[in-house]
Amino acid sequence: MTAAWCSGLRKRYRQRTAIGDVSLTVRRGEVVGLLGPNGAGKTTVIKMLLGLVRPDAGEVLLLGRPGRDPASRAKVGYLPELFRYQPWLTATEVLDLHVRLAGADVPAAARRETLGQVGLADRAGDRVGGFSKGMQQRLGLAVALVSRPELVVLDEPTSALDPIGRADVRDLLVGLRARGVAVLLNSHLIGEVERVCDRVVILDKGRVAAAGTLPELLGRPEVRLRLGNVGEEAEKRLGNFLRDGAEYVVLDAGEDEVPALVADLVALDVRIHAVEPGRITLEERLLDILREAK
Numbered sequence: 181m182t183a184a185w186c187s188g189l190r191k192r193y194r195q196r197t198a199i200g201d202v203s204l205t206v207r208r209g210e211v212v213g214l215l216g217p218n219g220a221g222k223t224t225v226i227k228m229l230l231g232l233v234r235p236d237a238g239e240v241l242l243l244g245r246p247g248r249d250p251a252s253r254a255k256v257g258y259l260p261e262l263f264r265y266q267p268w269l270t271a272t273e274v275l276d277l278h279v280r281l282a283g284a285d286v287p288a289a290a291r292r293e294t295l296g297q298v299g300l301a302d303r304a305g306d307r308v309g310g311f312s313k314g315m316q317q318r319l320g321l322a323v324a325l326v327s328r329p330e331l332v333v334l335d336e337p338t339s340a341l342d343p344i345g346r347a348d349v350r351d352l353l354v355g356l357r358a359r360g361v362a363v364l365l366n367s368h369l370i371g372e373v374e375r376v377c378d379r380v381v382i383l384d385k386g387r388v389a390a391a392g393t394l395p396e397l398l399g400r401p402e403v404r405l406r407l408g409n410v411g412e413e414a415e416k417r418l419g420n421f422l423r424d425g426a427e428y429v430v431l432d433a434g435e436d437e438v439p440a441l442v443a444d445l446v447a448l449d450v451r452i453h454a455v456e457p458g459r460i461t462l463e464e465r466l467l468d469i470l471r472e473a474k
Protein backbone atom coordinates (compact mmCIF):
# COMPACT_ATOMS: atom_id res chain seq x y z
CA MET A 181 0.00 0.00 0.00
CA THR A 182 2.96 2.35 0.59
CA ALA A 183 4.08 4.34 -2.44
CA ALA A 184 6.73 6.54 -0.82
CA TRP A 185 8.33 6.12 2.58
CA CYS A 186 11.27 7.77 4.22
CA SER A 187 12.68 7.57 7.71
CA GLY A 188 15.25 9.63 9.58
CA LEU A 189 16.23 11.81 6.61
CA ARG A 190 18.94 14.36 7.40
CA LYS A 191 20.81 16.86 5.26
CA ARG A 192 23.37 19.55 6.05
CA TYR A 193 24.73 22.16 3.68
CA ARG A 194 28.05 23.29 5.21
CA GLN A 195 27.16 24.58 8.70
CA ARG A 196 23.44 24.76 8.00
CA THR A 197 21.10 21.89 8.86
CA ALA A 198 18.53 21.88 6.06
CA ILE A 199 16.78 18.70 7.24
CA GLY A 200 17.11 17.64 10.89
CA ASP A 201 15.00 14.51 10.93
CA VAL A 202 12.11 13.80 8.59
CA SER A 203 10.05 10.64 8.25
CA LEU A 204 6.89 10.41 6.17
CA THR A 205 4.70 8.00 4.24
CA VAL A 206 2.50 8.40 1.16
CA ARG A 207 0.11 5.53 0.55
CA ARG A 208 -1.41 4.50 -2.77
CA GLY A 209 -4.64 6.32 -3.51
CA GLU A 210 -3.77 9.11 -1.12
CA VAL A 211 -2.96 12.78 -1.68
CA VAL A 212 -0.52 14.07 0.92
CA GLY A 213 0.18 17.79 1.26
CA LEU A 214 3.58 19.10 2.33
CA LEU A 215 3.28 22.50 3.98
CA GLY A 216 5.70 24.81 5.71
CA PRO A 217 7.31 28.23 5.56
CA ASN A 218 10.03 29.26 3.09
CA GLY A 219 13.22 27.33 3.78
CA ALA A 220 11.46 24.68 5.93
CA GLY A 221 12.96 21.96 3.75
CA LYS A 222 10.03 20.84 1.58
CA THR A 223 11.90 20.82 -1.72
CA THR A 224 14.97 19.22 -0.13
CA VAL A 225 12.81 16.38 1.25
CA ILE A 226 11.21 15.88 -2.17
CA LYS A 227 14.62 15.83 -3.87
CA MET A 228 15.97 13.32 -1.34
CA LEU A 229 12.93 11.10 -1.89
CA LEU A 230 13.55 11.17 -5.63
CA GLY A 231 17.30 10.59 -5.43
CA LEU A 232 18.16 14.08 -6.72
CA VAL A 233 19.86 15.09 -3.46
CA ARG A 234 21.88 12.60 -1.45
CA PRO A 235 20.79 12.47 2.21
CA ASP A 236 23.44 12.44 4.96
CA ALA A 237 21.35 9.84 6.79
CA GLY A 238 18.02 8.08 6.49
CA GLU A 239 16.27 5.59 4.28
CA VAL A 240 13.93 5.94 1.30
CA LEU A 241 11.58 3.41 -0.29
CA LEU A 242 9.75 4.20 -3.52
CA LEU A 243 7.05 1.80 -4.68
CA GLY A 244 8.58 -0.97 -2.63
CA ARG A 245 12.19 -0.51 -3.82
CA PRO A 246 15.12 1.23 -2.17
CA GLY A 247 15.27 4.86 -3.32
CA ARG A 248 18.87 4.37 -4.50
CA ASP A 249 17.71 1.82 -7.10
CA PRO A 250 17.10 3.74 -10.38
CA ALA A 251 14.31 1.27 -11.22
CA SER A 252 12.38 2.66 -8.23
CA ARG A 253 11.81 5.85 -10.22
CA ALA A 254 10.42 4.24 -13.37
CA LYS A 255 6.83 4.66 -12.20
CA VAL A 256 7.28 8.08 -10.58
CA GLY A 257 6.09 11.33 -12.17
CA TYR A 258 7.72 14.57 -11.00
CA LEU A 259 7.04 18.24 -11.58
CA PRO A 260 9.99 20.24 -10.19
CA GLU A 261 9.55 23.59 -8.51
CA LEU A 262 11.71 25.28 -11.14
CA PHE A 263 10.66 23.89 -14.48
CA ARG A 264 12.22 24.65 -17.85
CA TYR A 265 11.81 22.75 -21.05
CA GLN A 266 13.75 22.86 -24.29
CA PRO A 267 12.48 26.06 -25.98
CA TRP A 268 13.25 24.76 -29.48
CA LEU A 269 10.95 21.70 -29.09
CA THR A 270 7.20 21.62 -29.52
CA ALA A 271 4.99 20.47 -26.62
CA THR A 272 4.48 17.13 -28.37
CA GLU A 273 8.24 16.71 -28.83
CA VAL A 274 8.90 17.47 -25.14
CA LEU A 275 6.45 14.75 -24.15
CA ASP A 276 7.96 12.32 -26.69
CA LEU A 277 11.42 13.00 -25.27
CA HIS A 278 10.33 12.34 -21.69
CA VAL A 279 8.46 9.18 -22.61
CA ARG A 280 11.66 7.95 -24.33
CA LEU A 281 13.85 8.95 -21.35
CA ALA A 282 11.49 7.10 -18.99
CA GLY A 283 11.67 4.01 -21.21
CA ALA A 284 7.89 3.94 -21.15
CA ASP A 285 5.51 2.68 -23.81
CA VAL A 286 2.85 5.36 -24.25
CA PRO A 287 0.82 5.37 -27.50
CA ALA A 288 0.62 8.68 -29.41
CA ALA A 289 -3.12 8.94 -28.66
CA ALA A 290 -2.44 8.75 -24.89
CA ARG A 291 0.24 11.46 -25.20
CA ARG A 292 -2.25 13.72 -27.01
CA GLU A 293 -4.82 12.95 -24.34
CA THR A 294 -2.39 14.01 -21.60
CA LEU A 295 -1.79 17.36 -23.35
CA GLY A 296 -5.58 17.75 -23.50
CA GLN A 297 -5.88 17.01 -19.76
CA VAL A 298 -3.61 19.96 -18.97
CA GLY A 299 -5.37 22.26 -21.45
CA LEU A 300 -2.67 22.30 -24.14
CA ALA A 301 -4.42 20.30 -26.88
CA ASP A 302 -4.50 23.24 -29.28
CA ARG A 303 -0.84 24.19 -28.61
CA ALA A 304 0.61 20.71 -29.11
CA GLY A 305 2.52 21.70 -32.25
CA ASP A 306 3.82 25.05 -30.93
CA ARG A 307 7.36 25.61 -29.70
CA VAL A 308 7.79 25.78 -25.94
CA GLY A 309 9.93 28.94 -26.30
CA GLY A 310 6.74 30.83 -27.13
CA PHE A 311 4.77 29.46 -24.15
CA SER A 312 3.70 31.60 -21.19
CA LYS A 313 4.94 30.55 -17.74
CA GLY A 314 1.58 28.98 -16.87
CA MET A 315 1.58 27.06 -20.16
CA GLN A 316 5.08 25.76 -19.38
CA GLN A 317 3.88 24.63 -15.96
CA ARG A 318 0.94 22.87 -17.60
CA LEU A 319 3.42 21.14 -19.90
CA GLY A 320 5.44 20.15 -16.81
CA LEU A 321 2.32 18.53 -15.39
CA ALA A 322 1.81 16.64 -18.64
CA VAL A 323 5.43 15.44 -18.44
CA ALA A 324 4.81 14.24 -14.86
CA LEU A 325 1.64 12.38 -15.83
CA VAL A 326 2.25 11.06 -19.34
CA SER A 327 3.82 7.74 -18.40
CA ARG A 328 0.90 6.77 -16.14
CA PRO A 329 2.99 6.89 -12.95
CA GLU A 330 1.99 5.15 -9.71
CA LEU A 331 3.47 7.95 -7.60
CA VAL A 332 3.26 11.62 -8.59
CA VAL A 333 5.36 14.26 -6.82
CA LEU A 334 4.37 17.85 -7.55
CA ASP A 335 6.50 20.69 -6.20
CA GLU A 336 4.29 23.80 -6.22
CA PRO A 337 2.36 22.71 -9.33
CA THR A 338 0.07 25.73 -9.45
CA SER A 339 2.53 28.56 -8.72
CA ALA A 340 2.13 29.96 -12.25
CA LEU A 341 -1.45 28.90 -12.92
CA ASP A 342 -4.58 31.03 -13.21
CA PRO A 343 -7.65 30.13 -11.08
CA ILE A 344 -9.05 27.88 -13.80
CA GLY A 345 -5.69 26.10 -14.07
CA ARG A 346 -5.70 25.56 -10.30
CA ALA A 347 -9.19 24.09 -10.45
CA ASP A 348 -8.02 21.84 -13.33
CA VAL A 349 -5.13 20.60 -11.19
CA ARG A 350 -7.51 19.85 -8.31
CA ASP A 351 -9.65 17.78 -10.69
CA LEU A 352 -6.54 16.01 -11.99
CA LEU A 353 -5.47 15.14 -8.44
CA VAL A 354 -8.92 13.79 -7.58
CA GLY A 355 -8.81 11.68 -10.77
CA LEU A 356 -5.35 10.33 -9.88
CA ARG A 357 -6.47 9.39 -6.39
CA ALA A 358 -9.51 7.58 -7.78
CA ARG A 359 -7.13 5.50 -9.95
CA GLY A 360 -5.11 4.53 -6.86
CA VAL A 361 -2.18 6.81 -7.70
CA ALA A 362 -0.27 8.27 -4.74
CA VAL A 363 0.37 12.02 -4.80
CA LEU A 364 2.78 14.13 -2.77
CA LEU A 365 1.96 17.81 -3.19
CA ASN A 366 4.08 20.71 -2.02
CA SER A 367 2.10 23.93 -2.12
CA HIS A 368 1.89 27.27 -0.38
CA LEU A 369 -1.78 27.49 -1.39
CA ILE A 370 -3.23 26.18 1.83
CA GLY A 371 -6.83 26.37 0.65
CA GLU A 372 -5.90 24.10 -2.22
CA VAL A 373 -4.22 21.62 0.12
CA GLU A 374 -7.21 21.71 2.46
CA ARG A 375 -9.60 20.96 -0.37
CA VAL A 376 -7.78 18.09 -1.96
CA CYS A 377 -5.39 16.42 0.52
CA ASP A 378 -6.19 13.37 2.64
CA ARG A 379 -3.26 14.01 4.94
CA VAL A 380 -0.94 16.90 5.62
CA VAL A 381 2.68 16.99 6.80
CA ILE A 382 3.84 20.33 8.17
CA LEU A 383 7.58 20.94 8.04
CA ASP A 384 9.35 23.63 10.02
CA LYS A 385 13.11 24.16 10.23
CA GLY A 386 13.84 20.78 8.72
CA ARG A 387 11.59 18.79 11.05
CA VAL A 388 8.02 17.49 11.01
CA ALA A 389 6.14 19.99 13.19
CA ALA A 390 2.78 18.20 12.78
CA ALA A 391 1.20 15.53 10.59
CA GLY A 392 -2.19 13.95 10.28
CA THR A 393 -5.50 13.82 8.50
CA LEU A 394 -7.48 17.06 8.31
CA PRO A 395 -9.85 16.04 11.15
CA GLU A 396 -6.82 15.13 13.27
CA LEU A 397 -5.20 18.51 12.63
CA LEU A 398 -8.30 20.67 12.67
CA GLY A 399 -10.26 19.04 15.44
CA ARG A 400 -13.93 18.23 15.57
CA PRO A 401 -16.36 19.85 13.16
CA GLU A 402 -18.82 22.16 14.88
CA VAL A 403 -21.99 24.14 14.15
CA ARG A 404 -22.28 27.73 15.38
CA LEU A 405 -25.60 29.42 16.09
CA ARG A 406 -26.08 33.18 16.26
CA LEU A 407 -29.33 33.86 18.11
CA GLY A 408 -31.46 36.73 19.36
CA ASN A 409 -34.31 37.00 21.85
CA VAL A 410 -33.10 34.04 23.89
CA GLY A 411 -35.57 33.73 26.80
CA GLU A 412 -35.34 31.67 29.96
CA GLU A 413 -36.81 28.52 28.40
CA ALA A 414 -34.50 28.82 25.41
CA GLU A 415 -31.51 29.26 27.74
CA LYS A 416 -32.49 25.96 29.39
CA ARG A 417 -32.74 24.23 26.00
CA LEU A 418 -29.28 25.59 25.12
CA GLY A 419 -27.84 24.71 28.52
CA ASN A 420 -25.75 21.80 27.22
CA PHE A 421 -24.04 23.75 24.49
CA LEU A 422 -20.86 25.72 24.69
CA ARG A 423 -21.18 29.52 24.67
CA ASP A 424 -18.53 31.46 22.75
CA GLY A 425 -19.27 35.18 23.02
CA ALA A 426 -22.57 35.77 21.27
CA GLU A 427 -22.57 32.33 19.67
CA TYR A 428 -23.61 28.89 20.81
CA VAL A 429 -21.44 26.01 19.59
CA VAL A 430 -22.70 22.49 18.91
CA LEU A 431 -19.82 20.02 18.80
CA ASP A 432 -20.00 16.64 17.05
CA ALA A 433 -23.65 17.19 16.15
CA GLY A 434 -25.62 14.02 15.40
CA GLU A 435 -27.61 13.97 12.18
CA ASP A 436 -30.89 15.34 13.63
CA GLU A 437 -29.47 17.31 16.53
CA VAL A 438 -29.20 20.71 14.86
CA PRO A 439 -32.58 20.59 13.01
CA ALA A 440 -34.29 19.50 16.25
CA LEU A 441 -32.56 22.27 18.22
CA VAL A 442 -33.49 24.91 15.63
CA ALA A 443 -37.13 23.72 15.58
CA ASP A 444 -37.30 23.96 19.38
CA LEU A 445 -35.71 27.42 19.39
CA VAL A 446 -38.16 28.69 16.75
CA ALA A 447 -41.03 27.33 18.87
CA LEU A 448 -39.58 29.29 21.82
CA ASP A 449 -39.64 32.53 19.79
CA VAL A 450 -35.87 32.73 19.48
CA ARG A 451 -34.66 34.72 16.45
CA ILE A 452 -32.18 32.66 14.43
CA HIS A 453 -29.65 34.91 12.69
CA ALA A 454 -27.26 32.22 11.52
CA VAL A 455 -26.55 28.49 11.70
CA GLU A 456 -23.08 27.98 10.27
CA PRO A 457 -20.56 25.20 10.10
CA GLY A 458 -17.47 26.41 11.89
CA ARG A 459 -14.05 24.89 12.28
CA ILE A 460 -10.58 26.31 12.46
CA THR A 461 -9.11 26.54 8.96
CA LEU A 462 -5.91 24.77 7.97
CA GLU A 463 -4.31 28.18 7.54
CA GLU A 464 -5.14 29.16 11.15
CA ARG A 465 -3.89 25.79 12.41
CA LEU A 466 -0.67 26.08 10.41
CA LEU A 467 0.01 29.54 11.82
CA ASP A 468 -0.67 28.27 15.38
CA ILE A 469 1.74 25.36 14.91
CA LEU A 470 4.47 27.57 13.46
CA ARG A 471 4.06 30.21 16.19
CA GLU A 472 4.16 27.56 18.94
CA ALA A 473 7.38 26.18 17.45
CA LYS A 474 9.14 29.58 17.50
Ligand SMILES: Nc1ncnc2c1ncn2[C@@H]1O[C@H](COP(=O)(O)OP(=O)(O)OP(=O)(O)O)[C@@H](O)[C@H]1O
Pocket residue numbers: 193196197198216217218219220221222223224225
Ligand atom coordinates in the same frame (compact mmCIF):
# COMPACT_ATOMS: atom_id res chain seq x y z
N1 LIG B 1 21.93 23.46 -2.77
C1 LIG B 1 21.87 24.04 -1.59
N2 LIG B 1 22.94 24.60 -0.99
C2 LIG B 1 22.89 25.18 0.21
N3 LIG B 1 21.76 25.26 0.97
C3 LIG B 1 20.64 24.72 0.43
C4 LIG B 1 20.63 24.10 -0.84
N4 LIG B 1 19.37 23.65 -1.10
C5 LIG B 1 18.62 24.00 -0.02
N5 LIG B 1 19.39 24.64 0.89
C6 LIG B 1 18.93 25.16 2.21
O1 LIG B 1 18.09 24.19 2.79
C7 LIG B 1 16.99 24.81 3.47
C8 LIG B 1 15.69 24.24 2.95
O2 LIG B 1 15.49 24.67 1.59
P1 LIG B 1 14.28 24.13 0.71
O3 LIG B 1 14.45 24.67 -0.67
O4 LIG B 1 14.16 22.66 0.88
O5 LIG B 1 13.04 24.83 1.44
P2 LIG B 1 11.50 24.89 1.02
O6 LIG B 1 10.72 24.48 2.24
O7 LIG B 1 11.26 24.12 -0.22
O8 LIG B 1 11.34 26.46 0.79
P3 LIG B 1 10.39 27.34 -0.22
O9 LIG B 1 9.01 27.27 0.36
O10 LIG B 1 10.99 28.70 -0.10
O11 LIG B 1 10.49 26.74 -1.59
C9 LIG B 1 17.16 26.32 3.26
O12 LIG B 1 17.82 26.86 4.40
C10 LIG B 1 18.07 26.41 2.05
O13 LIG B 1 18.88 27.57 2.10
